[in-house]
Amino acid sequence: MDFRDKQLDEATLDEIRSLIIEGLISYQPFVFAEDLEAGVGYEFEEGHYAGLVHFPDMPDDLRSSPGLARRLLPAHNKLPFRDANRRLSAYYDYIIDWVLGEVGEANTLSFLDVGCNNGYLPLGFLRRSALRAAGCDRQDFSRVFRLLNRINGSGAEFINAWYEPATHRLDGVGSFDVVTSMAMLCHVSDPLHLLKALGEISHKALFVWTLFSDDEGNVVRYGDPRGDYPGDHFPYCFDNMTVISVPLFRRSAELMGFSRVVELPNLDEIPSYAWKGFPFRGFLAIRD
């Protein structure tokens, strides 16, 4: 999402810089100014940690912070970073348009993105006249939502709620016509319980974009845990590279009462993404 046409004032840009330093803006593709961008697009395409924020004016004394060093883009990679995130942004927009094409008129529907990060999807749905659009996340992105709503002139709602493996529930969000979840299932140990929690709050459709294996059967694959969540213990330690098979997603959707499943088409002009050899694919389960 490109906000350069908004000609953001220095105070707003300072606010953005501060949010980047806090680690609250980095993952989703947003362009705030010529020298202030974020997005995971470059890392997706490179297949390794390569930089999430282009922020050449970052104060020197902060650059050595391990958290910031992990996210900062080396200045010489500015152009490929920018191009990759333009493509990622186009991909997000493609998903939003495709989902809307499948589920109907945006102005009659409510949308929830689970694991919403900075709210690209809710903002995107609202830009297309959604009746209501919200996002929920474990991390408190409410300040980013307020900022982006102010810039965008929109009213995307942020809910600080998350899927809790202990209870297998996603409490505190209510239910929505369309629920989306992007790159979230690959970070949980109990993907089927997560699917159920998502299915329970989806009136009309559930869109899941995650890593899929090419297994013909109903398979869940696990990667070595990275230890992203220090309190996690076995069997909830799998925080990285949880991959499910397409038949398992289809079977799960069927068992949850969805009528049909449609796959997000691959188009030549739209990039495709993969991580460690597994492709990201999107499937929309629809209740007719």
Place this chain on the structure above:
Amino acid sequence: MGFSSWMKQGLLGYQPIFFPNGLISGTGFQFFGNLRNMRAATQPSGSPPPVVDDSAGIKENASFNFNQGRLGNLYIPPGFGDRSNLDSEFYYCVDDADLEHFARYNLALLEMYEYFGKSALVAASEQGVSLDSMIEIGANTCLFPLIFSKEGVADCHGADIVDYSEVVNLLSEIQGNSATFHHMADDSDQTWKALPKADLVWSYAVLLHQSNPLAHLTRLASLAKKAIFIMTLCDPEDWKSDQEMAIRYLSANSYYNADFPNCFDVTIVSPALIKYSLQRLGFSKIIEISHPDFDLLDDTSRADLKYWLNKHCFFVAFRDDVKGDVALNDYSVSAERSPYRGNNVLVHSGFHNNVVLSNQRYFIVPHGAPFAGDGTDIHLQSFSSLTNAMKALDELPTEVDPQPLLIRALKRSNLIRYKKRNYLSPHGLNVDFKDEQQLLRLSSLDSVEKWDAILALMGEEGVKKLEGALVDFIDDTCIVSTNDNQYKAVNLTKNLEPGSKQPDMMSSSYSEIVRKVTVSSMLSSMENDCGQEVQLYRTNDGRQLRMSRFGQLNIICEGTGKELSKHDSLDEAWRQILRPRSDAIGNT
């Protein structure tokens, strides 16, 4: 009571049992028959040879031909009356013509049970692990516990969701072995916690019926003091590499009825994931038990069995150290994403113990005890989750019934810590620390450091002279609880300065007086920072924003020194500065 009753309840028919009245029950016939069909269907090149009758009706191949319709799991000897009414959803009675094969295959099955039981004991012995107790989860009629009892394991248990206790009691009596049966009414944490913990936990063909096999493994581990045996379907040939950690769900609601996602009841866990799980659960040494062979079987049946054995894993795994009940209770299938990060972080301070996060475990560290935080503190209780650590802390006798602890003996008083406060208890005063009214009359602070600071300023005598009980000390200010239920704040530093007696602050609320003191302290600090006139800003058009003292600001013309405006607040002054100079001058 009786066999008919048991049969109606579905208590027989699975495990191979040879009753002394001639009755045989067991799934051996079905087991080998299904294997024969599976192997024929899935491995054309390895399919069993066709069985052809010669003219005399004698089979050319000695192996039994299973393709005769229903395969039985029960043989009823003569004298039981009409056996046809025993055929049911659970039982297929075997004809006399099939009796020999039925007995043979069930004996083979029984020998296989005995083989794995004995092999686990040999493995334990080779590891130097003595097994004095065992429990099987999903024990059916407890053949494994009875085998272990026969082999000399003193305390053998079996548990199952179906109540097989009557059968188990009878078999114990018949065999002269002893197994205690536990009926698991449900799969709740409470039910699992009620099961006895044992040196060895046994799981045979149960994990493959779990929708959540990793959670099930965790629960098994929570009962295993020394070792665990896992036999399950893992299909090693079916994975792309032997490093793959994966679960394959084969069927939903074919045995049980449950909602998604608990509906999957035939589940394959890859060998790598089982091994990884066992290691994460604390079993560092994993041994694969080699496959058995039986003289009872002909070549084709042996090949059938080999096909089956190759699709399963038979792991017996051992812990480095024996785990006691407390450590085992720490296993949990509940998840916790802790808000704390870092190493050696003080997470909670109790009455006599701290909880410290170190190396992803929560340690209970008694006050005053050394804590290295480098992995060598194994003598201290530690837990994988904060929830469990807090539960254990709350149950400690020292936390349930904390005792007063002498921190320091002073000249006229003792400094005594009780619960989370440090009391100044005068010598000779016999204080009952359980009596809250007595405690309210004593001066107390929430840290020893505060006592050090205040005693340095006013000594014990000074504290005694305060008009009430000291309850807090913030930035050189004593907060005292007076006899008329008021709180009074007395600033020591300012009152000690000659001629600078400060009026005491009063409030009926402790939080309010704390707020007043801290705000006052902050303001005082800010004033001290503004001891001399300073220039805060200089504009390009020749104006200066200056602060003469705290909160008093003015804007002057740099060239003439003339004061253009005066302001009581910084924001107001800045608004003025940010206006064009002509306006600014015009407004003065």
